[in-house]
Amino acid sequence: MKEDYGVYAMYLKALSDETRLKIFDMLSDGELCACDILEEFNITQPTLSYHMKILSESGLVDSRRDGVWMKYSINIKSLEALKQLFDNITLNMDSTSLSLSFSAIKY
Amino acid sequence: MKEDYGVYAMYLKALSDETRLKIFDMLSDGELCACDILEEFNITQPTLSYHMKILSESGLVDSRRDGVWMKYSINIKSLEALKQLFDNITLNMDSTSLSLSFSAIKY
DNA sequence: CGACGATATAGAGAAGTGTCAATGTGCTGT
């Protein structure tokens, strides 16, 4: 974990662009093809392709061909890894911060 | 939430640099001064100051003067917001993805 | 006050990013 800063930084860089973050959030509702995603943005098709490549190569998003279409979906493992990254940060907190964190737990 | 992509993208951009991500993780053990942080990296003092400014201005990190020193600490609210961002993404998943997510829950 | 230690700012340069128009590639019907 402590040694994976490079991987996490890559994930976060992939999501640090507002367009890509929106796309990632869109994919939380399930698999989508590029054409569906493109309709939601005021960007050209090559620009979307560029963003999808970054998301795919980072490992955050999986892609597969379905005939003429490319279908994209969230890679669960990378999403869980990101959650653990931020969850672990709270767990390491000192007592002052911990009391604040406890009040934020919502189960 | 759905409208805050700009804020989240800013948070993620601030953490998308490996140095800044390490610093953020270091701060999870509690408040640190710039001099303590600087010792852990092979960068110059102005470069660290540049990174701390990005972390502070994004809202992820709080800063205060303590005599000659600047003390930095994690802003809990922004950290919790980041956790919710990723937690909400799983919650929106369809049944196929949900079954995968359940298997990853570790309580 | 004046010197010093800690941090911030300015300026510059190399490298990276996001966008587009133009073009290439791959699949599917006819």
Place this chain on the structure above:
DNA sequence: ACAGCACATTGACACTTCTCTATATCGTCG
């Protein structure tokens, strides 16, 4: 085979990012 649609790649450009050296500011102590 070939025409057409979906998507990828290329090349170019403006803009941003990260790093440094040099210099400024701020707070403390004698």
